Amino acid sequence: MTVGNMDSAELFDAGKKGRGLRATKELYAGDVVFSEPSFSAVVFDSLATQVCHSCFRHQDKLHRCAQCKFAHYCDRTCQTACWDEHKQECGAIKKMGKAPSENVRLAARVLWRIHKDTGIVSDSQLISVDQLEDHVADLPEESVKQLKKDVHTFLEYWSYGRKQHSVDDISQIFGIIKCNGFTLSDQRGLQAVGVGLFPNLCLVNHDCWPNCTVILNHGNQSALSSALHSQRRIELRAVRKIPEGEELTVSYVDFLSLSADRQKKLREHFHFECTCEHCSQHISDDLMTAAAESEGNKPSADKVREGTALTKECLQKIEKSRVEQDYNTVVKLCCECLEKQENVLADTNLYKLRVLSVASEVLSYLQSFSEAADYAQRMVQGYIKLYHPNNAQLGLAIMRAGVTHWHAGQIEEGHGMICKAYGILMVTHGPNHAITKDLESMRMQTELELKMFKQNEHVYHSMRDAALKVSSS
Ligand SMILES: [Zn+2]
Ligand SMILES: [Zn+2]
Numbered sequence: 001m002t003v004g005n006m007d008s009a010e011l012f013d014a015g016k017k018g019r020g021l022r023a024t025k026e027l028y029a030g031d032v033v034f035s036e037p038s039f040s041a042v043v044f045d046s047l048a049t050q051v052c053h054s055c056f057r058h059q060d061k062l063h064r065c066a067q068c069k070f071a072h073y074c075d076r077t078c079q080t081a082c083w084d085e086h087k088q089e090c091g092a093i094k095k096m097g098k099a100p101s102e103n104v105r106l107a108a109r110v111l112w113r114i115h116k117d118t119g120i121v122s123d124s125q126l127i128s129v130d131q132l133e134d135h136v137a138d139l140p141e142e143s144v145k146q147l148k149k150d151v152h153t154f155l156e157y158w159s160y161g162r163k164q165h166s167v168d169d170i171s172q173i174f175g176i177i178k179c180n181g182f183t184l185s186d187q188r189g190l191q192a193v194g195v196g197l198f199p200n201l202c203l204v205n206h207d208c209w210p211n212c213t214v215i216l217n218h219g220n221q222s223a224l225s226s227a228l229h230s231q232r233r234i235e236l237r238a239v240r241k242i243p244e245g246e247e248l249t250v251s252y253v254d255f256l257s258l259s260a261d262r263q264k265k266l267r268e269h270f271h272f273e274c275t276c277e278h279c280s281q282h283i284s285d286d287l288m289t290a291a292a293e294s295e296g297n298k299p300s301a302d303k304v305r306e307g308t309a310l311t312k313e314c315l316q317k318i319e320k321s322r323v324e325q326d327y328n329t330v331v332k333l334c335c336e337c338l339e340k341q342e343n344v345l346a347d348t349n350l351y352k353l354r355v356l357s358v359a360s361e362v363l364s365y366l367q368s369f370s371e372a373a374d375y376a377q378r379m380v381q382g383y384i385k386l387y388h389p390n391n392a393q394l395g396l397a398i399m400r401a402g403v404t405h406w407h408a409g410q411i412e413e414g415h416g417m418i419c420k421a422y423g424i425l426m427v428t429h430g431p432n433h434a435i436t437k438d439l440e441s442m443r444m445q446t447e448l449e450l451k452m453f454k455q456n457e458h459v460y461h462s463m464r465d466a467a468l469k470v471s472s473s
């Protein structure tokens, strides 16, 4: 399949939701519905010197653009591949003496591209950028203030011959970026490193229990010639079987929140009311707030309320210690909190899962792998009951838990989890993604170790049997 191919999806009128995309043929879990290069993208201000401005890989050593001294690249190939995108920006940064914020840089890149190519860059692009939703009229006062500031900086920064834009036009571009900007992560998917605009992806509506997931593919950067250097692009991948004609959806928010909280977030960030099945029927809300139950004994409602309030308070303290990098205190607080939750909150309760997640992460960092593995195991068991089986977040959590078990010397559990994570990521990320490739080699390594362990165990048992025989004869 070629980049930008739109054979599997078409634009349609999705009723109240406005425009949408639907499948034009039956799709299966792991199928790439379409892939799309970014219309424009920028690296975050805070990472401008650590992430390549062309391929968005996090690298230890980057080369600086000699002209503007702002843009950084892996090598000449990356720089050449991105020159078209950077050319005008380079001049503008030099003129201004410093680079403006990421929002302003992205807005300018979008406008430069629109001038060069008009809002459509290929036949497979279904919508021009200026037709995307901007919701400028719905912005709260605080955001309007920021928008005005950004527009002001933009006017100072912008240069395109004599071509000038009205404040309204520029505000619209900022609005489009705000509601459609897609966060780009580094090659391992571990850190958010930038933001970009993908027009076709913007047409995919939200569902809290979606049939697709979106993943950033950094392309093939090993090619030495910039002509063969494939572009960074997103892939929309099916997470289950999708019949022809069904609307394609992705989730704009993480599923692990109560339906009312997800709806609030979607209202504030994306300006719509989510009426998906999971929100309207409050599916899994009961599990996410559940009380512990053992042998038919349930704690009283008061006790659950008290336990929840204590956890909320504790999570604030945990966060504070974490920011201060006082990790021993974080662990102490987590353990105390989990003790108080015992027999009060269920293992699928969101508050318990948050504490388990922090505890396993920080203990791994402190290299207390056995303890970390116990917490990770409990967390994953909760996640499995809540997430869709092909959810990318679930896959990544199982992967981390597997690695923790492996480090803890629990090779059997570790290998099992790594295999499970691999199965999920083959669907959500595909076989060519860097994380899937990492998982593949971990899977082979742990398989080998497991074999050795089993062999040794066998040797151990047969030796013991032999010893017993000798002593009994
Ligand atoms: Zn690069
Ligand atoms: Zn430059």
Ligand SMILES: [Zn+2]
Pocket: 207, 208, 209, 262, 274, 275, 276, 277, 278, 279, 280
């Ligand atoms: Zn929903």
